[in-house]
Amino acid sequence: MAKRRADTRNGVGDRALHHELLRTMLLQRRFEERCAEAYAVGKIGGFCHLYIGQEATGTGAISVLRDDDYVIGTYRDHAQAIARGIAPRAIMAELFGRIDGCSGGKGGSMHLFSREHNFLGGHGIVGGNIPLATGVAFAIKYRGGDQVCLCFFGEAAVNIGSFHESLNMAGLWKLPVIYVIENNRYGMGTALERASAINDIAERARAYDMPRSVVDGQDVLAVRQAVGEAVQRARTECVPTLIEARTYRFMGHSMSDAAAGTYRSKAELDEQLKRDPIALLRSRMQDKGEITDAEVTALDAEVRAQCEDAWQFADQSPEPPLEALYEDVLVDTTSDPELAPVAAGVPPTVAPIAAA
Amino acid sequence: MIVTYRDALNQALREEMERDDRVFLMGEEVAVYQGAYKVSKGLLSEFGEMRVVDTPITELGFAGVGVGAAMVGLRPVIEFMSWNFALLALDQVVNSAAKMLYMSGGQYPIPMVFRGPSGAALQLAAQHSQAWESWLAHIPGLKVVTPGTPADAKGLLKSAIRDDNPVVVLEGEMLYNTKGDVPEGDHLVPLGAAELKREGDHCSIITNGKMILVALQVADQLASEGIRVDVLDLRTVRPLDVPAITASVRKTNRAVVLEEGWEMAGIGAQIVDTIQRECFDDLDAPVLRVHQADTPMPYAKNLERAAKPDAAKTIAAVKKVMYVAN
Numbered sequence: 303m304a305k306r307r308a309d310t311r312n313g314v315g316d317r318a319l320h321h322e323l324l325r326t327m328l329l330q331r332r333f334e335e336r337c338a339e340a341y342a343v344g345k346i347g348g349f350c351h352l353y354i355g356q357e358a359t360g361t362g363a364i365s366v367l368r369d370d371d372y373v374i375g376t377y378r379d380h381a382q383a384i385a386r387g388i389a390p391r392a393i394m395a396e397l398f399g400r401i402d403g404c405s406g407g408k409g410g411s412m413h414l415f416s417r418e419h420n421f422l423g424g425h426g427i428v429g430g431n432i433p434l435a436t437g438v439a440f441a442i443k444y445r446g447g448d449q450v451c452l453c454f455f456g457e458a459a460v461n462i463g464s465f466h467e468s469l470n471m472a473g474l475w476k477l478p479v480i481y482v483i484e485n486n487r488y489g490m491g492t493a494l495e496r497a498s499a500i501n502d503i504a505e506r507a508r509a510y511d512m513p514r515s516v517v518d519g520q521d522v523l524a525v526r527q528a529v530g531e532a533v534q535r536a537r538t539e540c541v542p543t544l545i546e547a548r549t550y551r552f553m554g555h556s557m558s559d560a561a562a563g564t565y566r567s568k569a570e571l572d573e574q575l576k577r578d579p580i581a582l583l584r585s586r587m588q589d590k591g592e593i594t595d596a597e598v599t600a601l602d603a604e605v606r607a608q609c610e611d612a613w614q615f616a617d618q619s620p621e622p623p624l625e626a627l628y629e630d631v632l633v634d635t636t637s638d639p640e641l642a643p644v645a646a647g648v649p650p651t652v653a654p655i656a657a658a
Numbered sequence: 659m660i661v662t663y664r665d666a667l668n669q670a671l672r673e674e675m676e677r678d679d680r681v682f683l684m685g686e687e688v689a690v691y692q693g694a695y696k697v698s699k700g701l702l703s704e705f706g707e708m709r710v711v712d713t714p715i716t717e718l719g720f721a722g723v724g725v726g727a728a729m730v731g732l733r734p735v736i737e738f739m740s741w742n743f744a745l746l747a748l749d750q751v752v753n754s755a756a757k758m759l760y761m762s763g764g765q766y767p768i769p770m771v772f773r774g775p776s777g778a779a780l781q782l783a784a785q786h787s788q789a790w791e792s793w794l795a796h797i798p799g800l801k802v803v804t805p806g807t808p809a810d811a812k813g814l815l816k817s818a819i820r821d822d823n824p825v826v827v828l829e830g831e832m833l834y835n836t837k838g839d840v841p842e843g844d845h846l847v848p849l850g851a852a853e854l855k856r857e858g859d860h861c862s863i864i865t866n867g868k869m870i871l872v873a874l875q876v877a878d879q880l881a882s883e884g885i886r887v888d889v890l891d892l893r894t895v896r897p898l899d900v901p902a903i904t905a906s907v908r909k910t911n912r913a914v915v916l917e918e919g920w921e922m923a924g925i926g927a928q929i930v931d932t933i934q935r936e937c938f939d940d941l942d943a944p945v946l947r948v949h950q951a952d953t954p955m956p957y958a959k960n961l962e963r964a965a966k967p968d969a970a971k972t973i974a975a976v977k978k979v980m981y982v983a984n
């Protein structure tokens with residue numbers, strides 16, 4: 303699994319970095335292939351949305367963060383959780399609905415959380431996580447910190463009110479948040495062109511006085527560079543950014559639908575498969591002599607073994623006890639308000655909320 | 659000290675913001691304008707614009723900003739100018755604030771308050787006159803309080819801010835100017851505790867929020883006719899203080915539930931259900947409910963009066979369960 307780093311180098315030519323990015327994306331791919339298998343045999347239930355094909359976007363973006371930054375995602379969240387360093391065991395156990403899952407078996411595929419990793423969840427309502435990310439960034443500014451919040455959502459979310467409300471506040475108040483649109487071109491089965499009055503959706507940032515960029519979401523290094531610049535801007539200048547990463551999902555919207563045939567053609571899918579983000583990075587590394595075929599094979603074997611280990615761990619992890627049903631509905635520490643916690647002693651900044 | 663409900667809320671906010679620098683107030687017109695109902699008067703100059711934050715008219719957005727800030731350790735107080743404007747924001751109240759702790763397996767508590775006026779004022783018509791108790795009390799993961807007096811307004815809001823859970827505070831336009839005695843000092847009212855506002859042994863009137871004022875008026879009028887009623891102010895509608903309800907009904911053997919909202923799936927339905935399960939053998943009469951007419955709120959004065967629960971309707975219900983002529 304990827305080690306989380308604090309470096310913000312562009313990374314071009316950095317052999318170790320490329321190995322790490324390749325390893326993370328391959329782990330995401332093999333992990334989700336096992337998810338599909340587990341779903342087919344009934345070990346994973348409910349909705350299960352795979353990120354296969356989009357790995358470069360989440361991996362590149364998260365790779366530029368520090369450990370104390372924050373990540374918040376959508377219901378398509380397995381790969382971001384892996385990129386953030388959450389153990390595949392804990393993720394698979396969550397998908398299996400087991401006690402050792404990263405959300406204790408109560409969240410499932412759409413609600414992966416890890417406080418240890420500042421991973422603020424997968425969220426199941428389209429657009430619902432965008433105001434949350436904005437609030438996290440508000441809290442960072444309130445405390446005078448230099449962290450950032452990275453927020454992922456699909457291109458269909460740019461049409462919902464919470465997107466516009468959030469970007470307006472982030473632009474107005476200058477909050478350290480990076481909004482990453484994972485533009486995989488389809489909101490379930492509705493093409494972007496059939497849902498949005500404009501097709502260059504990054505342009506929406508103009509309405510909110512916000513820097514914007516469009517990046518090839520299949521190129522992990524390009525994503526890294528674009529998000530790296532945005533993170534730097536957020537960290538040092540408290541300026542938000544909207545990034546549109548143009549990517550493609552190789553599977554259906556969820557495990558319930560076919561990859562092609564209704565809203566998109568097999569021919570289109572086949573064309574997109576030629577730009578597999580993992581193959582793109584691997585070829586680049588091979589061309590530069592950064593990795594041998596034998597190393598690729600060994601790396602693949604290693605991550606497959608890790609996924610098998612995650613499966614076995616999840617399968618052996620117990621179901622949550624029935625008492626867990628009623629736990630975590632409310633925090634019960636403050637039934638006596640006298641005992642409630644007092645100030646943490648972190649004074650808020652006196653900085654004005656809006657940039658002069 | 660005699661203060662208005664509005665000033666009691668203001669005191670609560672000021673004291674809790676002084677006590678804990680993680681507490682901030684955010685909403686429409688809370689800062690420069692000092693609150694649409696002046697609840698936040700003076701707070702901007704005292705605490706600055708980072709802690710008293712004017713928002714655009716964007717309820718869904720700033721409700722979510724509050725939840726996000728709470729996820730990483732702040733203790734937001736989100737003011738809705740009216741709960742009637744907060745329907746879009748309910749996605750963040752319900753899907754984010756109420757469920758975050760649970761779906762994260764206990765990792766992310768949401769210590770925050772959503773507050774503002776709820777229910778009908780005078781002739782504000784259909785879209786501005788709705789009581790939200792039953793909608794919000796339906797949701798596991800929320801606490802819901804409905805202070806009816808200045809003392810409870812202060813004490814409940816202070817407790818709500820200190821609570822580590824999302825707490826909904828439903829106030830009332832018609833309550834802000836009411837006056838009452840508020841204890842000096844760090845006055846706290848525990849969440850989940852009802853209070854007997856009037857003692858009697860003939861019938862229990864179980865109510866909450868601004869209906870307390872109606873119930874007390876009813877109690878006075880009935881007393882002059884020799885009928886003594888318990889007026890039980892629930893104060894918190896989630897969690898319900900079941901022992902207080904059962905204690906009162908076991909004493910009086912009769913109950914009328916008075917609520918501001920609609921009948922269907924209302925708070926009163928839950929209370930009646932509690933009474934029939936816990937006090938079946940204690941009852942001498944069916945439990946009756948007094949509530950808003952099952953219509954949107956009309957504008958015309960006479961129709962609005964007819965739609966609202968009031969003293970006359972409550973007196974009629976009490977007399978009916980006592981089998982005395984009205």
